[in-house]
Amino acid sequence: MLRYLTSGESHGQSLITIIEGIPSNLNIDIDNINGELCRRQQGYGRGDRMKIEKDKVNILSGMRGSTTIGSPIAIEIKNKDYENWKEYMNPVEEIDKESKCVSKVRPGHADMVGSLKYDFKDVRNVLERASARETAARVAVGGVCKEFLSKFDIDFTSHVIQIGNHKLNKSFEFDYIKKESEISQVRCVDKEYENLFIDEIKKAKEEGDSLGGIFEVRIKNVVPGLGSYVHYDKKLDSELSAHIMSIQAIKGVEFGLGFEMASLKGSDIHDEIYYSKERGIYKNTNRLGGIEGGMSTGEEIVIRGVMKPIPTLYKPLNSIDINTLENYKASIERSDNCALPAACVVAENVCAFVIAKFFIEKFGQDNMKDIIKTYQNYLERLSDRGWKMDTKSI
Ligand SMILES: Cc1cc2nc3c(=O)[nH]c(=O)nc-3n(C[C@H](O)[C@H](O)[C@H](O)COP(=O)(O)O)c2cc1C
Numbered sequence: 001m002l003r004y005l006t007s008g009e010s011h012g013q014s015l016i017t018i019i020e021g022i023p024s025n026l027n028i029d030i031d032n033i034n035g036e037l038c039r040r041q042q043g044y045g046r047g048d049r050m051k052i053e054k055d056k057v058n059i060l061s062g063m064r065g066s067t068t069i070g071s072p073i074a075i076e077i078k079n080k081d082y083e084n085w086k087e088y089m090n091p092v093e094e095i096d097k098e099s100k101c102v103s104k105v106r107p108g109h110a111d112m113v114g115s116l117k118y119d120f121k122d123v124r125n126v127l128e129r130a131s132a133r134e135t136a137a138r139v140a141v142g143g144v145c146k147e148f149l150s151k152f153d154i155d156f157t158s159h160v161i162q163i164g165n166h167k168l169n170k171s172f173e174f175d176y177i178k179k180e181s182e183i184s185q186v187r188c189v190d191k192e193y194e195n196l197f198i199d200e201i202k203k204a205k206e207e208g209d210s211l212g213g214i215f216e217v218r219i220k221n222v223v224p225g226l227g228s229y230v231h232y233d234k235k236l237d238s239e240l241s242a243h244i245m246s247i248q249a250i251k252g253v254e255f256g257l258g259f260e261m262a263s264l265k266g267s268d269i270h271d272e273i274y275y276s277k278e279r280g281i282y283k284n285t286n287r288l289g290g291i292e293g294g295m296s297t298g299e300e301i302v303i304r305g306v307m308k309p310i311p312t313l314y315k316p317l318n319s320i321d322i323n324t325l326e327n328y329k330a331s332i333e334r335s336d337n338c339a340l341p342a343a344c345v346v347a348e349n350v351c352a353f354v355i356a357k358f359f360i361e362k363f364g365q366d367n368m369k370d371i372i373k374t375y376q377n378y379l380e381r382l383s384d385r386g387w388k389m390d391t392k393s394i
């Protein structure tokens with residue numbers, strides 16, 4: 001089974017991850033993983049921390065000469081900002097705990113319950129780990145998984161479809177994919193909306209406020225039959241949802257037409273099935289977003305996530321000092337005021353982990369040669385049953 005752990009505080013020395021279950025003899029291009037980390041750092045609305053960090057992976061184990069050897073892969077991403085924080089964040093030496101002690105808990109963060117649950121007077125012990133800085137490690141994991149999945153032509157893209165009150169029209173979006181190079185600084189595929197999004201973020205910032213929105217992830221060339229209908233924990237959509245929901249500030253997930261389905265009739269939704277000699281089994285629509293009965297259908301997987309507005313506000317909300325219980329305004333930590341473009345990239349990469357996990361479960365784990373063979377056998381069998389899939393790069 002493919003699995004990983006992450007470790008690391010936002011202003012600690014490094015983020016660390018260990019991934020286990022990546023097959024042997026997979027050639028990995030480190031530049032591609034660093035490229036994913038760079039994409040995650042982009043986006044209008046990010047705060048000053050992104051000017052300090054230049055995230056790059058340091059592979060510590062599990063590979064020799066750019067090739068995996070089947071053992072756990074340990075990856076480090078250094079926090080450059082640690083230099084500015086080491087007197088407060090050193091894990092072993094005496095530190096000055098008082099001067100950076102946080103006690104005015106921020107609504108919408110893990111601050112209050114985290115410090116009660118783990119019995120801390122200093123909320124920094126909570127916020128350092130609850131921070132979305134951790135998503136850099138998850139993107140490194142996704143980067144490795146994307147390297148694996150690219151051998152099977154599985155391809156990921158994402159874009160922002162709503163920020164604040166401005167929302168792209170969904171039906172227009174459905175047959176609209178842009179290449180990475182054409183995606184703007186707010187990861188929007190439409191020029192007019194790009195400007196609206198930027199203006200909205202700018203306005204919120206001037207008001208000391210923050211914004212949320214909706215992003216969309218699309219996954220192409222996933223073979224039919226990843227996941228299963230037989231048990232709750234084998235369903236591809238439930239696992240993808242769980243991983244997207246685990247991203248900081250994500251509050252909902254939908255597939256295909258998603259929540260719009262509530263007001264539509266069955267005949268408006270379910271994708272009709274056809275067969276022709278030339279195309280094999282096919283559908284003309286993909287309203288269910290590429291998953292039926294917990295399994296990939298072979299169509300593009302279309303997932304959306306909603307992100308709440310960033311909780312740290314420069315115009316702080318009412319709160320309390322968790323130690324004195326006095327009423328105060330919440331603490332102001334340096335902050336993004338909108339991070340939808342970054343959340344898009346994180347979502348793509350957590351999806352890459354889930355797809356890789358289900359793929360490996362279905363086609364084997366030990367080495368690339370065996371997996372490719374099993375995959376090809378499966379495609380051949382599907383072809384005998386009328387399904388056609390382009391296998392050009394294998
Ligand atoms: C990419 C990304 C960047 C974020 N940046 C900030 C930030 O700068 N300031 C902030 O208060 N919250 C930020 N958040 C959200 C918080 O980490 C998150 O709301 C908080 O940890 C509480 O978790 P929850 O919203 O999932 O309940 C960010 C989230 C993501 C995904």
Ligand SMILES: C=C(O[C@@H]1CC(C(=O)O)=C[C@@H](OP(=O)(O)O)[C@H]1O)C(=O)O
Nearest residue numbers: 047049130131132133136333334335336
């Ligand atoms: C560091 C990242 O995001 C951070 C997520 C975050 C939060 O509270 O979640 C708060 C901010 O951290 P800082 O207080 O250091 O400015 C963001 O910059 C990152 O994405 O790499």
